[in-house]
Amino acid sequence: MxxxxxxxxxxxxxxxxxxxxxxxxxxxxxxxxxxxxxxxxxxxxxxxxxxxxxxxxxxxxxxxxxxxxxxxxxxxxxxxxxxxxxxxxxxxxxxxxxxxxxxxxxxxxxxxxSLNQFAECLLTYVNMIDKAIEVNGEDAFIDNDIPEVVINWLKNELERVDIKCMQPGFFWYVEWENLFE
Incomplete structure (x- = not known):
């Protein structure tokens, strides 16, 4: 943690x-x-x-x-x-x-x-955005042009930080799901 x-x-x-x-x-x-x-x-x-x-x-x-x-x-x-x-x-x-x-x-x-896990999930999400920008350019996050491998990386990292947060209907799960739209 x-x-x-x-x-x-x-x-x-x-x-x-x-x-x-x-x-x-x-x-x-x-x-x-x-x-x-x-x-x-x-x-x-x-x-x-x-x-x-x-x-x-x-x-x-x-x-x-x-x-x-x-x-x-x-x-x-x-x-x-x-x-x-x-x-x-x-x-x-x-x-x-x-x-x-x-x-x-x-x-x-x-x-x-916990608050510690929340902060670490925020860092993980920011890192996901950085990874998407590295692969697909500056507007990757804004244009929702995030490679599937990066979206899957995010899911694995969020589960590593707090397995409970990735249950369907919970905040981080919904945010992760939204990346596929």
Whole structure:
């Protein structure tokens, strides 16, 4: 599993944008593990990584403190959003990364088993884009001109990082499937 230091070192801020690091004080007031707190404050999350995600608010609070949502959503702490406006959260006790689908009454969709695995999957996805560009040119990802061998490489790497994330219907599986369209 990738450490926050390794993630920070491997993330190319020039090509892929800055890392947003969370405030230590905000993290201290949460009940999350030291591992999660350490990752968010040292490694951070990319500001706008592919596939069309956004982590621009380093506020670390339950989503019910931000949005008018029922009490049952208090276990979700906001990390970021997708381009469709879905919320990317970490669950309070399990520390899973999930997506709350705003088009389906905020139905929970599994993303990753841990924050470390989520960060490593983001790196893997960026590496897939780089591989596609190497083979098919600068617009390969934008034009969805990704060689099948690269798409298969992505699947194998995502499974290596977090086997659970590639189950049908889960976030990374859907993103992988979309590459075939």
């Amino acid at each position: 990738i450490t926050p230091e390794e993630f920070s070192d491997k993330w190319d801020v020039i090509s892929n944008g800055p890392l947003i690091k969370f405030n230590n004080q905000d993290l201290m007031n949460s009940g999350f593990s030291d591992e999660v707190k350490r990752f968010l404050s040292i490694g951070g999350l990319p500001e706008t990584p592919p596939p069309y995600l956004e982590f621009t608010s380093p506020q670390f609070i339950p989503i019910t403190n931000i949005f008018n949502m029922p009490e049952e959503f208090k276990k979700y702490w906001l990390l970021g959003t997708t381009s469709a406006g879905d919320l990317i959260c970490i669950t309070e006790k399990e520390e899973d990364i999930v997506l709350l689908n705003n088009g389906d009454n905020y139905k929970e969709i599994f993303v990753n088993t």
